[in-house]
Each structure stands twice: as C-alpha cells, then as structure tokens.
Amino acid sequence: MTQGLAKTMMPVPDPHPDVFDVQWPLRVADVDREGRLKFDAATRHIQDVGTDQLREMGFEETHPLWIVRRTMIDMIEPILFKDMLRLRRWCSGTSNRWCEMRVRIDGRKGGLVESEAFWININRETQGPARIADDFIEGLRRTTTESRLRWKAYLSSGEREGAEHIRDYPVRVSDIDIFDHMNNSVYWSVVEDFLQSRPELLKAPLRVTIEHDLPVALGDKLEILRHTYPAGSTEKFGAALADRTVTTLTYAVGDEVKAVAAIFAL
Structure with missing residues (x-):
C-alpha cells in the first residue's frame, strides 16, 4: 500500500460495530458561492464528529485534549448545499500517545469527502503528549491492525526567497x-x-x-x-x-x- 503524501487511505470497514456513524444536514455556512462543501467547513465537521465519538465511547472527561498534527482531505466529488451528510469515523492506526483517525463524509444525494488525521493526546498539566488509557486503545484497535504508528512528516516548508x-x-x-x-x-x-x-x-x-x-x-x-x-x-x-x-x-x-x-x- 502506498504511503506518504500519495498514501492510499484505509477503506471504511463497513459494516463494523466500532465505526462511529452519524448524520446531520449541510448548512449555509458550510458552502461556497456554488453551494460546495468547503474544505474549512469539512474540517469543522471532522472535528465535531471526533468530539461526538469521544463522548460516545465514554472518554470525553479522561481524554479531553487533543491536537492535530496532520490532516489529509480528499475532495473526491463535491457535496452540495441542502444535502444530508453521513459521517463515519474509525481508527486506522494507533500508538500509546497518538492515533490516526479516518472520517468518510458522504452526501445522501451524492458527493464524497475522505479524510485522515493524526491526533496527539495531550496532558492537561504538562501540555505534552500523554499516554492513552489501555481500555481506550483497546476500543480504537478494533478497526485497525496498525499498533505501532509513528510520526513522519510528509512536507517541508518553502523558502521565502523562492516564493512565487x-x-x-x-x-x-x-x-x-x-x-x-x-x-x-x-x-x-x-x-x-x-x-x-x-x-x-x-x-x-x-x-x-x-x-x-x-x-x-x-x-x-x-x-x-x-x-x-x-x-x-x-x-x-x-x-x-x-x-x-x-x-x-x-x-x-x-x-x-x-x-x-x-x-x-x-
């Protein structure tokens, strides 16, 4: 399977009892002038469904702070205004302090957005990476075989002198x-x-x-x-x-x- 910036994202393991599956409408603040779901709005939906899944799993109080290190979004086919969004979220890789989470967004009338994000669990006091509880990791691993997830940057910055x-x-x-x-x-x-x-x-x-x-x-x-x-x-x-x-x-x-x-x- 291709990795890095050209990586192939893990397909949704559907049906699967540990895939978090919710629906809500696409609203006017989410779309551009053509009625397309925008990337920034898609990112807000990705954040929100993550919070909802954390609450559903029962770890919102013990693991409240997460920062995202990388988000990859594929706009496969535009999702348009007034559609109903189906969001499915599941884990595609774990370590003891971070995880990769996939979110697939389907429009009921058509359209598809795929995403994967690298999330780091943060300690409230130290503001550094914190160990994820064993029972939490156990739940995450039900949708993935990757348990030795490591961070590797895909991108490097552009130099000011060469900027167009x-x-x-x-x-x-x-x-x-x-x-x-x-x-x-x-x-x-x-x-x-x-x-x-x-x-x-x-x-x-x-x-x-x-x-x-x-x-x-x-x-x-x-x-x-x-x-x-x-x-x-x-x-x-x-x-x-x-x-x-x-x-x-x-x-x-x-x-x-x-x-x-x-x-x-x-």
Missing part, C-alpha cells in the same frame, strides 16, 4: 479557539482562498494535506508563502507524485514556520 507569491493573513479574534491559538479549520480557509484563484482544480478529485508544526497566536503577523512545483520538476514529494503539479502553502510568522499545506490533483 507572499501575502499577509490577518489573524482575527474569531479565529482563536479554546486553546488560545488559531483553530485548525482556519488553516483550511487559506486553502479555500487559494482555490478561488484556481477553480479548475475543483473540477476533478483533489487532495489537500496540512501539517502543523507550531501554533499561531492572536497578534502574530502571519504570512502565506506559495510555491508551485510543475509536473516532472521534482521528487521531493515522493516518486509517486513526480508526474503531478504540486502547490505548497507555507504558513510563516517571520522566520518561524507554523504549518505547511500541499495541494494536488488525485
């Missing part, structure tokens, strides 16, 4: 979440801004991956550095993507890289 475009991204008070940093979904608003200038990318299946290195705080002067790597120009994203055009967005505050996104057609 640099722009400011003002951080608003409304972007800050309960952890006092810019919420994960806001990074995906930057992706949506880019896609407005490249609407042709939305006419076919598209993969977007964001890796987070450091949090963005209110008052930070956030800049977005854009680089485009034409097909055949590099193998920095792996041999499987050497024939694809890949665009990266580097989220930077001064010389400090906060996150990196990669965008390419599937």
Whole structure:
C-alpha cells in the first residue's frame, strides 16, 4: 500500500460495530458561492464528529485534549448545499500517545469527502503528549491492525526567497479557539482562498494535506508563502507524485514556520 503524501487511505470497514456513524444536514455556512462543501467547513465537521465519538465511547472527561498534527482531505466529488451528510469515523492506526483517525463524509444525494488525521493526546498539566488509557486503545484497535504508528512528516516548508507569491493573513479574534491559538479549520480557509484563484482544480478529485508544526497566536503577523512545483520538476514529494503539479502553502510568522499545506490533483 502506498504511503506518504500519495498514501492510499484505509477503506471504511463497513459494516463494523466500532465505526462511529452519524448524520446531520449541510448548512449555509458550510458552502461556497456554488453551494460546495468547503474544505474549512469539512474540517469543522471532522472535528465535531471526533468530539461526538469521544463522548460516545465514554472518554470525553479522561481524554479531553487533543491536537492535530496532520490532516489529509480528499475532495473526491463535491457535496452540495441542502444535502444530508453521513459521517463515519474509525481508527486506522494507533500508538500509546497518538492515533490516526479516518472520517468518510458522504452526501445522501451524492458527493464524497475522505479524510485522515493524526491526533496527539495531550496532558492537561504538562501540555505534552500523554499516554492513552489501555481500555481506550483497546476500543480504537478494533478497526485497525496498525499498533505501532509513528510520526513522519510528509512536507517541508518553502523558502521565502523562492516564493512565487507572499501575502499577509490577518489573524482575527474569531479565529482563536479554546486553546488560545488559531483553530485548525482556519488553516483550511487559506486553502479555500487559494482555490478561488484556481477553480479548475475543483473540477476533478483533489487532495489537500496540512501539517502543523507550531501554533499561531492572536497578534502574530502571519504570512502565506506559495510555491508551485510543475509536473516532472521534482521528487521531493515522493516518486509517486513526480508526474503531478504540486502547490505548497507555507504558513510563516517571520522566520518561524507554523504549518505547511500541499495541494494536488488525485
């Protein structure tokens, strides 16, 4: 099975009693001008279904704090306004302090979004990675055989000097979440801004991956550095993507890289 940025996501083990399965409507704040479920809205749904599953499993009080290190989203077919969303969530890999969680979003009338996120359990006092309780891990492992999950970055930042475009991204008070940093979904608003200038990318299946290195705080002067790597120009994203055009967005505050996104057609 292909790994890295071109990885093949684990298919949904359906039917399976440990796949969390819920439905709710797609609402007006979730869609763009064409009525398409946006990437930032999809990310909010992915966060929300994770909270709901944590509560359903009975670990919301003992494991309340999680940070996402990487999220990969495949927009296979657009889901459109007024549709009903079916969200299925399950574990695709575990370790004793983190896990990878898959979320599949289907529209009742059509449309499909696939995602996988690398989540780290956080200790409330130390703010560092914390061990996941044995009974929690036991439940997660019912949908996966991967029990030695390790972190490996797929992306590297683009240099300021070689950027084809640099722009400011003002951080608003409304972007800050309960952890006092810019919420994960806001990074995906930057992706949506880019896609407005490249609407042709939305006419076919598209993969977007964001890796987070450091949090963005209110008052930070956030800049977005854009680089485009034409097909055949590099193998920095792996041999499987050497024939694809890949665009990266580097989220930077001064010389400090906060996150990196990669965008390419599937």
